[in-house]
Amino acid sequence: MPVSSPPRKPDRPTPPTRLISPLGLFIALAVAFFITRSFVQDVGAQRVPYSQFREAVSVGQFKRVAIAEDYLKGYPAAKVHDAKPQPATPWVASRVRGDNSIIPILEQTHTEFEAIPDGGFGDLLAVWVVPIGLAMLFWTFLARRAQGLGPGAPPGGVLAFGKTRARISMESNTGTTFKDVAGIDEAVEELKEIVEFLKTPEKFRRLGGHIPKGVLLVGPPGTGKTLLARAVAGEAGVPYFSLSGSEFVEMFVGVGAARVRDLFQQASDKAPAIIFIDELDAIGKSRNGGFVGGHDEREQTLNQLLSEMDGFDARVGLILLAATNRPEILDPALLRPGRFDRQVLVDRPDRRGREQILAIHVRDVKLGKDVELREVAARTPGLAGADLSNIVNEAALLAARKNRDAVAMADFHEAIERVVAGLERKNRRMNEREKETVAYHEGGHALVTSLMPHGEPVHKISIIPRGIAALGYTMSLPLEDRYLLTRDELRDKLAGLMGGRAAEELAVGEISTGAANDLEQATAMARLMVTSYGMSDSMGPVCLAEPRRSPFLGAQSMPTLSERVHSERTQQRIDAEVNRLLEEALGRARDVVRSHRDALDRLAARLMAVEVIEGDELQRILSEVGAVRADAPNMTGAV
Numbered sequence: 114m115p116v117s118s119p120p121r122k123p124d125r126p127t128p129p130t131r132l133i134s135p136l137g138l139f140i141a142l143a144v145a146f147f148i149t150r151s152f153v154q155d156v157g158a159q160r161v162p163y164s165q166f167r168e169a170v171s172v173g174q175f176k177r178v179a180i181a182e183d184y185l186k187g188y189p190a191a192k193v194h195d196a197k198p199q200p201a202t203p204w205v206a207s208r209v210r211g212d213n214s215i216i217p218i219l220e221q222t223h224t225e226f227e228a229i230p231d232g233g234f235g236d237l238l239a240v241w242v243v244p245i246g247l248a249m250l251f252w253t254f255l256a257r258r259a260q261g262l263g264p265g266a267p268p269g270g271v272l273a274f275g276k277t278r279a280r281i282s283m284e285s286n287t288g289t290t291f292k293d294v295a296g297i298d299e300a301v302e303e304l305k306e307i308v309e310f311l312k313t314p315e316k317f318r319r320l321g322g323h324i325p326k327g328v329l330l331v332g333p334p335g336t337g338k339t340l341l342a343r344a345v346a347g348e349a350g351v352p353y354f355s356l357s358g359s360e361f362v363e364m365f366v367g368v369g370a371a372r373v374r375d376l377f378q379q380a381s382d383k384a385p386a387i388i389f390i391d392e393l394d395a396i397g398k399s400r401n402g403g404f405v406g407g408h409d410e411r412e413q414t415l416n417q418l419l420s421e422m423d424g425f426d427a428r429v430g431l432i433l434l435a436a437t438n439r440p441e442i443l444d445p446a447l448l449r450p451g452r453f454d455r456q457v458l459v460d461r462p463d464r465r466g467r468e469q470i471l472a473i474h475v476r477d478v479k480l481g482k483d484v485e486l487r488e489v490a491a492r493t494p495g496l497a498g499a500d501l502s503n504i505v506n507e508a509a510l511l512a513a514r515k516n517r518d519a520v521a522m523a524d525f526h527e528a529i530e531r532v533v534a535g536l537e538r539k540n541r542r543m544n545e546r547e548k549e550t551v552a553y554h555e556g557g558h559a560l561v562t563s564l565m566p567h568g569e570p571v572h573k574i575s576i577i578p579r580g581i582a583a584l585g586y587t588m589s590l591p592l593e594d595r596y597l598l599t600r601d602e603l604r605d606k607l608a609g610l611m612g613g614r615a616a617e618e619l620a621v622g623e624i625s626t627g628a629a630n631d632l633e634q635a636t637a638m639a640r641l642m643v644t645s646y647g648m649s650d651s652m653g654p655v656c657l658a659e660p661r662r663s664p665f666l667g668a669q670s671m672p673t674l675s676e677r678v679h680s681e682r683t684q685q686r687i688d689a690e691v692n693r694l695l696e697e698a699l700g701r702a703r704d705v706v707r708s709h710r711d712a713l714d715r716l717a718a719r720l721m722a723v724e725v726i727e728g729d730e731l732q733r734i735l736s737e738v739g740a741v742r743a744d745a746p747n748m749t750g751a752v
């Protein structure tokens with residue numbers, strides 16, 4: 114269970130609901146149908162089991178029986194001489210379709226009977242016409258209301274309806290500038306041109322240059338896309354209109370499109386201006402993907418957006434910015450020239466960028482002398498701006514809770530842990546044996562990772578349960594952000610991942626479910642080595658994965674083996690090769706834990722005692738027992 118790099122925040126889900134969808138309408142109709150139907154059968158009648166009904170028929174309790182397609186209705190005879198329970202009201206029982214066995218009995222007892230034809234006019238009226246009519250009336254009412262025609266609709270038609278509901282927000286000055294943005298310098302550079310244009314449109318107009326109409330900000334959640342859009346408006350000093358894509362999808366059919374129209378109308382009245390559409394993917398999903406039907410609202414909205422984009426004249430100084438973290442699902446029509454033909458990648462910041470972002474967020478925070486933002490940045494690889502802002506906030510809250518005068522480095526450490534690994538759950542009790550297993554498991558990760566020639570330094574081992582899944586974790590941090598990994602480094606990572614299981618085998622004598630996540634990570638990594646990185650000698654330098662990465666996110670989105678692009682036999686060879694890599698890694702991990710059993714025991718015992726071991730203490734323990742890296746200079750002289 115190592116956390117080699119901090120877990121990512123899951124993408125924010127977009128609310129998929131809409132007030133009324135065709136499916137909803139259908140369900141409503143179906144319900145109405147059944148209610149009305151049983152109403153017709155049951156009105157003033159008592160429902161009884163078929164057996165009881167038949168019994169009543171055979172003793173002649175009914176004067177008349179009506180036989181419908183799927184039910185029987187009996188009208189009680191005036192006088193009954195039997196002691197049996199006597200029907201006071203008509204009885205209704207279900208009938209198996211086509212089962213006429215009741216008829217001979219009816220004839221025997223001289224009961225009058227008749228068939229009720231299904232679909233008779235009365236039935237038809239009650240069962241179909243009335244509910245459908247009601248539904249249609251309701252529907253028309255909504256539609257007319259949306260168009261501002263019906264009673265109670267706000268004056269001004271669609272636009273007004275859009276206006277009253279729409280959370281189109283307009284700010285004449287966002288008060289945000291590029292000074293509030295850090296760590297994404299390339300994106301800022303690209304957007305400066307847009308600012309330039311908004312400030313002095315004449316300059317560009319004069320030379321007839323092509324001004325982009327739409328700029329798509331692409332990047333993982335929390336990296337500052339919204340912030341950037343606001344900063345562009347702030348820098349240019351133009352009004353900022355914004356709307357979130359997910360808000361469209363909740364609306365009635367037709368309203369999303371109306372809002373888009375409204376948005377462009379309002380913005381062009383105030384041009385030069387910025388229009389920002391957040392979560393563009395919520396409306397801009399590819400039109401020919403996904404489920405059949407049920408998407409007419411989104412499609413209408415998208416079409417409206419496309420036509421507005423084609424319609425407006427960029428020279429008035431209107432620029433559309435949009436953000437998405439899933440560019441690969443966007444409808445290609447959105448990316449055509451004249452639409453979002455410019456894409457700006459807003460990526461996660463590197464170490465220096467993180468330091469700068471932290472510096473922005475601590476502007477209003479009182480910091481203690483010992484606080485090193487550099488170190489905070491070094492400990493948070495992979496985190497985005499929003500996470501960093503979160504860490505600063507947590508640290509300030511923690512310091513306040515402890516009644517400190519200033520935020521100390523210790524607060525930052527705690528805040529990092531909270532944000533990175535979820536809240537500490539100290540109160541979760543583990544039994545001693547579980548604790549021992551986890552201690553050996555994590556000790557194994559730490560030992561193997563530390564002793565591999567290319568292992569990353571282990572920064573912290575903990576067996577404090579956190580979050581829901583992890584019982585403990587071993588955190589190894591790269592000294593700097595890495596963009597390339599070599600085969601040897603990957604093989605060492607694999608061995609490190611296997612360290613937990615190897616240690617359990619050796620020390621506890623049993624393997625547990627604790628390694629599930631390690632195995633998952635290791636398998637994924639080995640598979641990539643074989644199919645994407647060409648790192649398997651037997652497969653050779655070939656890409657066997659169908660690259661499904663988005664064109665913008667680069668290495669962020671890994672290629673997956675989504676579609677088979679090779680033969681069954683190749684698949685078997687891939688599997689065998691992946692297996693071989695994993696077995697090899699486990700073998701190497703076993704060798705390490707076996708030959709450093711004393712180190713492993715020391716680590717596990719220490720973990721049991723204090724629950725957390727920091728990186729430097731780990732190094733001390735390892736060198737005390739003479740466990741050193743295979744290729745590292747032997748400092749203690751005792752191997």
Ligand code: ADP
Binds near residue numbers: 341436473498
């Ligand atoms: P996104 O829209 O990409 O999901 P946001 O712009 O909403 O991310 O970021 C949320 C918050 O995180 C911002 O308001 C800001 O406080 C902080 N933040 C994110 N990225 C940065 C950055 N690059 N520089 C400074 N602050 C940032």
Ligand code: ZN
Binds near residue numbers: 114558613627628631
């Ligand atoms: Zn593990």
Ligand code: MG
Binds near residue numbers: 340
């Ligand atoms: Mg955002």
